[in-house]
Amino acid sequence: MDPSDPSSFHHRKEHLSTGRTYHFVDQKPAGYNASTLTILCVHGFPDIWYGWRYQIGPWVRKGYRVLAPDMLGYGGTDKPAAPEEYSTKRLSDDLAALLDVAGVRQVILIGHDWGSYTVGRFALWHPDRLLALVTLSVPYVPPAKQYIPLVDLVRQFPNFGYQLYLSDDTHTREIEENLVLFLRLMYGLTKPSKPMVLPGNLREIITKRESGKPANQPILTEEELGYIHSQMMSIKGPLSYYRTLQFRYEEEKAANLPDSLRADLPVLLIWGLKDATASPAALKRAKQCVPRLTTVPLERVGHWVMLEAKEKVTDTVLLWLEELALAPRAGTKL
Structure with a gap:
């Protein structure tokens, strides 16, 4: 398992x-x-199984089996066209x-x-399948009590303005035509001239094809x-995830999902203090x-914690699991 060589991992x-x-x-x-x-490692946007490349080896060497899928719409996994296929119930x-x-x-x-x-x-749809839960960068969010359209959410929280751009299917081709620049922005390799989270800014940066300034300490190599x-x-x-707000709300309301996670479920949250996501x-x-x-x-540390602080994230998870008696030597029966 060489993090620099994707083929060195066992693919299925x-x-x-x-x-x-x-x-x-x-x-x-x-x-x-x-x-x-x-x-089981679940990546975010815009990422693939490869986002866990620095954690898989150390965790396996400690005795864990590690599964890391390309999530729906990514890499070698199916890519359905309809956005409702990407609801979190279906992903779960x-x-x-x-x-x-x-x-x-x-x-x-x-x-x-x-x-x-x-x-x-x-953890809400399949609570009996978990031994422990770890979230990186994004804290747990309970189901919404009422449906609030994204445009109204952005009025309340302008830092979600970039989601208006990503959620609009008419912009898909525009992003694909500038995908390298888009990825460089998402991974922080290119520093834009204006805050890209605010409404309208991300599209302006993309359409003007701003080269921006290179990051002082890039978290990815060009390879x-x-x-x-x-x-x-x-x-x-990947953009379809941002187009599921109403589908998710309707599924969760119909199922009357609880606000809280299972009372006995241990949960670890790791986040970077330079990341506004964890407000x-x-x-x-x-x-x-x-x-x-x-x-x-x-x-x-910013948003990409498992890349920016790879050893810290790897070791923190291992220590926490050991404290929970979920280290491999505990011999927990599955």
Whole structure:
């Protein structure tokens, strides 16, 4: 498992009971058996399984099995056209089906960015499948009590303005035509001339093809960015996640999902203090809805915590699991 060589990981492709085909990395430790604990890693936007490249090896060497899929719409996984296919209920059902294919009953579930939001919903849709939950960068968000259109949300929270651009299907081709620049912006390799989170700014930056300023300390090499780009030639699937707001609300309302996570579920939140995603308000709301929440803020770290602070994230998760008696030597039966 060489983080610089994607082919050095063990890749699988399986047709799931949900009807979708998923590509995923399935890395087993030496001495793997039916008692081996499994970590399932769920990436965010715009990322692929490769976002976990620095964590997979160390976790496997500690005795865990690690599953890291390309989520729906990404890489080698199916890419349905309809945005409703990307609701978090359907994604959660896919992850449960992937665990079934892998022969895993209960799992340690870890997510980043959109993956954090998704694993939080998995914990509501499939609460019996979790041993522990880790969210990176994005705190747990409870289901909405009422539907609020995105445009109204942006009026309340202007920092969500970029989502208006991403959620509009008429902009898909525009983003694809400037995909390298878009990825450089998303990964912080290019510093824009204006805050790209505010309404209208991201589109202006993209359409004017701003070269921007290079990052002082880039978190990706050009080779890593090239690999991600090669796996994401179409951005329609990834953008569909931003087009599911009403579908998600209707599914969650129909199921009457609870606000809080399972009372006995241990949850770890790791976030960077330079990342506005984990705002004080979001953290306060998460603490109200997560009975067993442990929080670990990281100084001088931004949004891409598993890249910017790879050793810290890797080790923090391992130590936390050990404290929960979920280290491999505990021999937990799955």
